[in-house]
Amino acid sequence: MSASPVVLDGQETGGSDFVVNDFSIQVATANGSGSQTANNVLMRSIFQMGVPVSGKNLFPSNIAGLPTWFTIRANPKGYIGRKKEYDFLVAMNPETAREDVEKLQPGGAAVYDEPLALRSIRGDVHYYPVPFDKLVAPVCPEAKLRKLVKNMIYDGVMAHLLGIDLDEIRKALFRQFGTRKKKAAELNWGAVLAGKEYAEKNLTKADPFRIERMNANGNKIIIDGNTAAALGCVFAGVTVLTWYPITPSSSLAEALISFLERLRVDKETGKATFAVVQAEDELAAVGMAIGAAWAGARSMTCTSGPGVSLMSEFIGLSYYAEIPCVIIDVQRVGPSTGLPTRTQQGDTLKNALVSHGDTRHPVLFPSSPEECFSMAQNAFDLAELFQTTVFMNTDLDLGMNNWMAEPFEYPESPLERGKVLTAADLDRLGGFARYKDVDGDGIPYRTLPGTNHSLAGYFTRGTGHTDTAAYSEREDDYSNNMDRLARKFDTMRKHLPVAEIAPRPDARIGIVCVGTSRYATEESRDQLLEEYGLACGYMRLRAYPFSEELDQFIDAHERVYVIDQNRDAQLLMLMRLDLAVERIAKLRSIRYYGGLPLDARTLTARIASEEGL
Amino acid sequence: MSTTAAPPPKKTNRIGLDILPYRGLKTTLCAGCGHNAITERIIEACWEMGVQPWQVAKISGIGCSSKTPAYFLNQSHGFNGVHGRAPAIATGAILANQNLNCIVVSGDGDTASIGLGQFMHMLRRNIPLIYIIENNGVYGLTKGQFSATADVGAKLKTGMVNELTPVDCCIAAIELGASFVARSFSGDKRQLSVILKASLAHKGLSVIDVVSPCTTFNDHDGSTKSYAYMKDHEEPLHELGFVPSYEDIEVDFAEGSTQEVELHDGSRIFLKKLGRDYDPTDRLRAIGMLHAAAQTSEVLTGILYVDRSRPAFTELLNLVPEPLATLPQERTRPSAEDLAQIIDEFR
Numbered sequence: 001m002s003a004s005p006v007v008l009d010g011q012e013t014g015g016s017d018f019v020v021n022d023f024s025i026q027v028a029t030a031n032g033s034g035s036q037t038a039n040n041v042l043m044r045s046i047f048q049m050g051v052p053v054s055g056k057n058l059f060p061s062n063i064a065g066l067p068t069w070f071t072i073r074a075n076p077k078g079y080i081g082r083k084k085e086y087d088f089l090v091a092m093n094p095e096t097a098r099e100d101v102e103k104l105q106p107g108g109a110a111v112y113d114e115p116l117a118l119r120s121i122r123g124d125v126h127y128y129p130v131p132f133d134k135l136v137a138p139v140c141p142e143a144k145l146r147k148l149v150k151n152m153i154y155d156g157v158m159a160h161l162l163g164i165d166l167d168e169i170r171k172a173l174f175r176q177f178g179t180r181k182k183k184a185a186e187l188n189w190g191a192v193l194a195g196k197e198y199a200e201k202n203l204t205k206a207d208p209f210r211i212e213r214m215n216a217n218g219n220k221i222i223i224d225g226n227t228a229a230a231l232g233c234v235f236a237g238v239t240v241l242t243w244y245p246i247t248p249s250s251s252l253a254e255a256l257i258s259f260l261e262r263l264r265v266d267k268e269t270g271k272a273t274f275a276v277v278q279a280e281d282e283l284a285a286v287g288m289a290i291g292a293a294w295a296g297a298r299s300m301t302c303t304s305g306p307g308v309s310l311m312s313e314f315i316g317l318s319y320y321a322e323i324p325c326v327i328i329d330v331q332r333v334g335p336s337t338g339l340p341t342r343t344q345q346g347d348t349l350k351n352a353l354v355s356h357g358d359t360r361h362p363v364l365f366p367s368s369p370e371e372c373f374s375m376a377q378n379a380f381d382l383a384e385l386f387q388t389t390v391f392m393n394t395d396l397d398l399g400m401n402n403w404m405a406e407p408f409e410y411p412e413s414p415l416e417r418g419k420v421l422t423a424a425d426l427d428r429l430g431g432f433a434r435y436k437d438v439d440g441d442g443i444p445y446r447t448l449p450g451t452n453h454s455l456a457g458y459f460t461r462g463t464g465h466t467d468t469a470a471y472s473e474r475e476d477d478y479s480n481n482m483d484r485l486a487r488k489f490d491t492m493r494k495h496l497p498v499a500e501i502a503p504r505p506d507a508r509i510g511i512v513c514v515g516t517s518r519y520a521t522e523e524s525r526d527q528l529l530e531e532y533g534l535a536c537g538y539m540r541l542r543a544y545p546f547s548e549e550l551d552q553f554i555d556a557h558e559r560v561y562v563i564d565q566n567r568d569a570q571l572l573m574l575m576r577l578d579l580a581v582e583r584i585a586k587l588r589s590i591r592y593y594g595g596l597p598l599d600a601r602t603l604t605a606r607i608a609s610e611e612g613l
Numbered sequence: 614m615s616t617t618a619a620p621p622p623k624k625t626n627r628i629g630l631d632i633l634p635y636r637g638l639k640t641t642l643c644a645g646c647g648h649n650a651i652t653e654r655i656i657e658a659c660w661e662m663g664v665q666p667w668q669v670a671k672i673s674g675i676g677c678s679s680k681t682p683a684y685f686l687n688q689s690h691g692f693n694g695v696h697g698r699a700p701a702i703a704t705g706a707i708l709a710n711q712n713l714n715c716i717v718v719s720g721d722g723d724t725a726s727i728g729l730g731q732f733m734h735m736l737r738r739n740i741p742l743i744y745i746i747e748n749n750g751v752y753g754l755t756k757g758q759f760s761a762t763a764d765v766g767a768k769l770k771t772g773m774v775n776e777l778t779p780v781d782c783c784i785a786a787i788e789l790g791a792s793f794v795a796r797s798f799s800g801d802k803r804q805l806s807v808i809l810k811a812s813l814a815h816k817g818l819s820v821i822d823v824v825s826p827c828t829t830f831n832d833h834d835g836s837t838k839s840y841a842y843m844k845d846h847e848e849p850l851h852e853l854g855f856v857p858s859y860e861d862i863e864v865d866f867a868e869g870s871t872q873e874v875e876l877h878d879g880s881r882i883f884l885k886k887l888g889r890d891y892d893p894t895d896r897l898r899a900i901g902m903l904h905a906a907a908q909t910s911e912v913l914t915g916i917l918y919v920d921r922s923r924p925a926f927t928e929l930l931n932l933v934p935e936p937l938a939t940l941p942q943e944r945t946r947p948s949a950e951d952l953a954q955i956i957d958e959f960r
């Protein structure tokens with residue numbers, strides 16, 4: 001479909017044409033000014049109007065003061081990836097206001113704080129000045145709350161200008177504050193009304209943008225990926241969480257802790273069926289998770305790139321010593337300061353290979369809250385089935401932004417606890433060999449410390465052991481064991497979440513991506529077809545190691561574009577390690593690495609240019 | 614009729630086991646290495662106390678010292694982890710199964726150099742386990758470089774002299790929250806034996822720093838961790854006696870000469886004064902005396918500190934009594950109704 005807006009005949013205001021449900025709003029504020037509530041309420045009220053919507057918070061690594069933007073995209077066809085251009089601006093931050101107005105699409109509109117006097121910047125957009133400070137004083141007698149409450153005024157103004165039902169704003173607002181903060185909700189509601197009233201009396205609608213009721217959202221919910229992943233862990237029966245705070249993964253651990261406290265404390269005894277430790281660093285966090293899993297817990301840690309780097313030695317040990325571990329990596333940009341609060345697929349290659357010696361790790365690539373929920377459960381099952389570290393790679397965009405999602409389905413299958421022998425098994429078998437490939441799938445049997453049997457014990461170490469876990473430095477013991485580990489890795493391919501494949505008839509071109517690249521890729525694929533007549537097959541991988549389906553997909557196309565949100569084409573590099581040369585020759589790389597969520601226009605332009613279109 | 618006499622009955626402990634399951638593989642450490650003597654004491658203490666081998670988890674980092682869990686308690690689960698990180702592994706294991714009897718063996722490099730951070734935080738948490746530091750002042754396994762416990766003025770075989778302040782693991786342990794802290798010498802059989810048995814009776818973190826000479830790299834003149842140096846500089850604080858909980862023995866002692874301390878499981882230790890007054894329940898004085906001893910190059914040994922009131926980390930976590938590791942699905946996966954209710958909150 002084309003990116004051109006849906007244009008209807010003018011109805012009420014001014015006789016101009018309306019752009020209905022297909023535009024982007026950018027709210028520019030300063031970090032720490034409390035705009036988050038107002039932005040979420042605005043986004044949710046559009047969602048409640050039945051219009052597909054996405055919200056992206058672009059925030060700095062800072063507690064207060066630096067510029068922050070929140071983009072809300074409404075789209076009647078359900079495209080919810082980032083759109084670079086925005087049509088409607090709410091300018092609250094004096095520092096960025098000029099640039100914010102300059103970037104508006106021609107014909108766009110700007111609501112702004114009156115003293116900023118932005119009118120002179122350009123003539124091809126509509127201006128709506130609002131005296132926020134004057135309006136907030138009477139509705140918020142307490143001066144120190146005004147900074148926060150002020151933001152709700154723009155929700156009222158926007159409701160009026162865009163035609164959002166005020167009841168939906170009220171519903172979203174009261175939902176946001178919850179039943180316990182009724183007074184705060186009423187205070188903020190007063191500000192919404194003040195904004196709405198001011199707009200009614202003083203602003204004349206001159207722009208074409210409108211929200212009108214649709215029925216596209218069905219039974220959906222709005223949730224962020226971190227919360228969804230946390231819920232997945234709870235329903236995966238996690239028993240031990242060890243973590244160290246790092247943006248953008250902290251909110252995952254915090255959500256998980258609150259779910260555990262709510263759902264996993266024995267009602268009669270008040271005792272917990274879980275343990276949480278905020279460790280001293282990521283080395284300790286992963287070490288504890290591995291120690292716990294060695295002793296039989298469903299254990300996990302969550303982190304971001306810098307944390308995985310610190311964990312790297314332990315992850316190798318988990319591979320060699322065959323100990324389950326779940327690591328959720330909410331990826332962000334690079335090391336140290338600068339862009340740690342921006343998104344990237346920066347750990348695709350590292351997580352698949354991390355550590356020393358020959359190590360390979362399964363990686364799951366969720367793209368949505370639904371998959372964060374389901375794949376978190378897969379991760380625990382796979383870790384115990386295969387006795388190894390399993391990564392789930394999400395990113396800041398998925399983890400920290402709010403997304404529409406289908407209600408999560410309750411897991412039907414029982415927890416997979418893997419090959420663990422009990423004392424009764426040992427009685428029956430008369431013993432066991434820890435690293436022996438009994439079933440031909442490369443996966444050995446283990447026992448847990450504390451098993452009441454004289455034959456249960458074995459000694460765990462890294463590289464040098466025989467199949468009875470005896471110490472050995474023999475070359476054949478080492479290489480035989482490494483071959484079995486490779487076999488185990490191979491077995492895994494059939495147990496991982498399968499790729500999503502959408503072929504197109506006559507497509508000579510294929511596009512492959514993982515995770516959140518999906519939104520831009522799906523939209524771009526439609527743009528390429530509609531604007532250039534270029535049909536593209538589409539494959540979204542959901543796990544590493546890759547399956548045979550990737551081979552088949554490549555075979556079915558002349559060229560395959562591999563989409564990466566990093567500079568070095570990490571997904572493509574991973575394919576290069578595993579695929580046959582003739583298939584590698586067909587791969588082309590498309591990369592974006594600016595730290596913002598990938599957008600469709602960028603992809604479309606690159607692919608069209610590569611194709612000489 | 615057979616004329617051969619029946620073999621003498623095997624000596625068994627209170628849970629009916631002979632010494633064999635408490636032994637391990639043959640040591641591969643150097644002859645005379647202090648670590649071997651400590652291994653022997655662990656074997657004896659566990660056997661005498663009737664520790665269940667299958668309930669023990671032996672965990673270590675990397676180093677000659679960290680190899681030793683392979684040389685005792687053959688039937689127990691063991692884990693030779695990564696350098697300096699045994700505290701994290703052991704903490705995790707205890708979280709998964711708080712009924713485990715966890716014995717960690719580490720070296721001075723493992724604990725005080727690369728692993729100092731984890732060691733400190735383990736102390737703060739008072740994780741219920743026994744943490745033994747086999748302290749020889751050098752990295753044995755990498756051929757004798759200084760570790761962070763090397764004393765000022767200590768000299769390597771190469772002639773290199775340490776000028777940096779040593780880490781005193783016992784002072785750190787007392788200060789940051791270990792609830793049982795002792796120092797001993799691998800050559801002092803009797804004392805080390807009582808300390809180990811007492812630590813098995815203690816609930817909470819026991820830190821036992823054992824000076825354990827490295828015969829190959831740090832047993833020469835100029836070393837402060839050699840057999841000869843310890844012979845001259847060890848100052849036992851008290852003569853130790855131990856009566857386990859399962860033995861009902863009256864101990865008589867002259868008023869004021871001996872202090873009795875009861876441990877969590879009802880076992881009792883008897884500290885008979887030697888020369889100076891020392892009360893192992895007085896935290897500030899314990900730290901003060903260790904600092905003073907360092908000034909005069911004395912190595913104070915014995916039970917330095919006991920605190921029975923400090924809760925172990927597992928108590929703070931308020932865990933169900935069963936191991937988390939083997940809780941059934943009914944107790945770890947909430948119901949479909951729970952999920953439906955949460956989903957509703959996101960509508």
Ligand SMILES: Cc1ncc(C[n+]2csc(CCOP(=O)(O)OP(=O)(O)O)c2C)c(N)n1
Nearest residue numbers: 676677678696720721722723751752753754
């Ligand atoms: C990450 C890492 N760095 C370095 C080493 C090399 N290394 C092995 S043992 C050791 C020192 C051991 O010293 P200590 O803990 O005092 O034990 P000892 O051998 O003296 O008993 C070192 C540095 C390693 N195994 N891992």
Ligand code: SF4
Nearest residue numbers: 643646677753827828
């Ligand atoms: S090198 Fe030193 S510490 Fe290592 S085994 Fe030999 S004597 Fe013991």
Ligand SMILES: [Mg+2]
Nearest residue numbers: 720721751753
């Ligand atoms: Mg040492």
